[in-house]
Amino acid sequence: MRRVRHDHGSLYIESAALPQPGPGELLVRAEAIGVTLPVVRKVAAGEPVELGGEVAGEVVAVGDAVTGFAVGERVTGLCFKDGYAEFTVLTEAMASRIPDGASAVDAVALVRSGLVARGAYEAARHLAGESVLVTAAASATGHIALQLAHLGGASRVVAAVGSADKAEFVRGFGADEVVTYGQEGWGEPVDVVLDAVGGALLSPAIAALAPKGRLVAFSSGGGTIQAYDLLVGAKTVIGFQMAMIAREQPALYAAWREELWELHGAGKIRTAVAVELPLTDAAKAHELIVSRANLGKVVLVTS
CATH class of the missing domain: 3.40.50.720 (NAD(P)-binding Rossmann-like Domain)
Structure with missing residues (x-):
């Protein structure tokens, strides 16, 4: 698979082995990846940060002890490592289903932000x-x-x-x-x-x-x-x-997430996507955010 890595602030594409989900984890074929400001800032500063972010796509494998999701379901969630990749691993606790009729881009534009x-x-x-x-x-x-x-x-x-x-x-x-x-x-x-x-x-x-x-x-x-x-x-x-809410008050975190989908479905909250860029243009995506040129969410797509 292809994934993005960085070295001293420079982003580049490399080939990597397909990750395997561990206990309580989902392997997701990423369709859309939301670029987050904290990661952009740390990459720009040359810090050794993992390229995590919001990911949305299809579950292709599940690890042991996963009970809430099955292969073939569409999910979104925050991953903390190798988020800029064609396949990534989400913990079950951080994943949620994408409602019928919503796209992967909708999901990364709405849920975490x-x-x-x-x-x-x-x-x-x-x-x-x-x-x-x-x-x-x-x-x-x-x-x-x-x-x-x-x-x-x-x-x-x-x-x-x-x-x-x-x-x-x-x-x-x-x-x-x-x-x-x-x-x-x-x-x-x-x-x-x-x-x-x-x-x-x-x-x-x-x-x-x-x-x-x-x-x-x-x-x-x-x-x-x-x-x-x-x-x-x-x-x-x-x-x-x-992160503190997600860790210490998971029921509240889930309730807010469902509320957002309800408001979005009712047309009471709209999302703006500044641009959809291919995974290979991750550096350009970061530049847009650093320069404050984006209006809304910057999203990487894998196809």
């Missing part, structure tokens, strides 16, 4: 009538977060993006207002900020909060917050990590 958006929104303890600002609003997670804020009864949804040419896109997913990172001030203060960027954007994101506002930090971008910036407005920063 949607779960992160859903979890971050839940962590904010948003109340109907409160305003919400979403950073990286044109991203795979951001454009879903905009829609969840509207569904939750937000009085005003603000999209923060890197450039004004993304305004039409985010307005199409429910943004009432659009601000760019470089502008001075982000308009009227908001009650909630869902921050997927971190780093240098933390300060303006905190400044955008109204008194007693909450910022949910779920970015891999790091950054520093000055305590005084929180004290003067009695503001709060909440850290959110989806």
Whole structure:
């Protein structure tokens, strides 16, 4: 089979033996692979990270002790190793069925990014009538977060993006207002900020909060917050990590996942795919995300 590897930030294709599923694992023939920002950042930095990601496709073999899935079923899930490959291994606990009528691309665009958006929104303890600002609003997670804020009864949804040419896109997913990172001030203060960027954007994101506002930090971008910036407005920063929910609250994780499919099936949440690229163009997929040129999810396909 073909798989993508990386060396000091460079991605390349190689031939590899077909993996075998171990106990509690599924071997999946990948149809679509979702590219994730944390992996892109680590590859760009030359870190020795595994190329994991969201994978969707057909189960072709199951390991011992697998009880919930059978050969021939279509599944999606997050894998932590060799995700950029024609065949990959998913643990049964991380896999879920793709509903009839949904494509593999639908699955990688909705499930993981949607779960992160859903979890971050839940962590904010948003109340109907409160305003919400979403950073990286044109991203795979951001454009879903905009829609969840509207569904939750937000009085005003603000999209923060890197450039004004993304305004039409985010307005199409429910943004009432659009601000760019470089502008001075982000308009009227908001009650909630869902921050997927971190780093240098933390300060303006905190400044955008109204008194007693909450910022949910779920970015891999790091950054520093000055305590005084929180004290003067009695503001709060909440850290959110989806992996912890998946590990410690699997029933909640599954409930959110089913809710996302229901909302998608009812047309209440739409997904945007920026581009579908062949597996051999993995480097180009990473470049799109590094340059912030993508509007929605970047997906690799195997055929």
